């Protein structure tokens with residue numbers, strides 16, 4: 001079953017639009033998990049496994065961010081183990097590899113193998129800046145999801161994404177092109193930052209019921225009510241609202257997994273109040 005279909009099933013069956021971001025930072029781990037040298041990889045795995053197991057029931061997706069793993073010796077193997085664990089233990093929760101890839105076609109082919117075959121991710125985040133041929137190796141894996149940056153959550157999103165191109169801001173052109181020309185197999189989604197709710201409304205109006213990944217609530221200050229009201233589709237779904245640090249580090253001590261579960265439950269409930 002393809003990514004978008006799995007996501008829709010999960011939205012319905014688990015009644016949640018929450019995406020749990022897995023961005024493990026050893027500097028913020030509880031004391032019981034602090035490790036040095038090669039042991040860091042084991043800590044990355046153990047921390048994320050505990051968070052995933054504690055929050056799975058509240059999650060429509062998990063989103064590991066590759067940099068938090070690749071920054072450490074052995075981190076990529078830890079990421080592989082983690083995704084295998086999620087796929088085995090929580091098979092109804094799709095995994096989005098946040099890698100923001102994008103390159104010429106021959107290199108993009110390798111990135112597609114990395115995301116979908118090596119790591120076993122259901123979807124990957126992609127940068128559309130290099131154009132359609134850079135996306136084709138991902139798009140043609142039609143059972144997997146391609147989640148393209150459209151309007152990002154950071155302040156610098158304005159530098160390029162809002163530049164006017166033939167009478168419209170670039171992010172609108174990206175949304176229209178991907179929805180209209182790249183989505184033949186229905187496996188595309190877009191990233192829109194929670195910190196730009198008006199632009200979110202604009203993008204929802206362009207892309208129909210395409211899924212949108214929304215980072216930027218919690219630590220970056222995005223407003224949940226504005227996101228849900230402006231981003232939901234007609235049936236009250238359509239969104240993967242991500243929180244990473246707000247869930248991962250809900251408590252610094254030994255009870256980190258329980259605290260993460262509480263944070264995930266309350267964010268899921270806050271989201272559902274406005275659907």
Ligand SMILES: O=C(O)c1cc(=O)[nH]c(=O)n1[C@@H]1O[C@H](COP(=O)(O)O)[C@@H](O)[C@H]1O
Nearest residue numbers: 065098125152153193215219220243244245
């Ligand atoms: O593609 C992303 O996930 C992403 C896009 C974007 O515009 N902004 C953004 O914050 N992200 C990612 O979403 C996560 C946000 O983390 P928190 O701010 O801790 O919830 C990080 O993994 C970011 O890399």
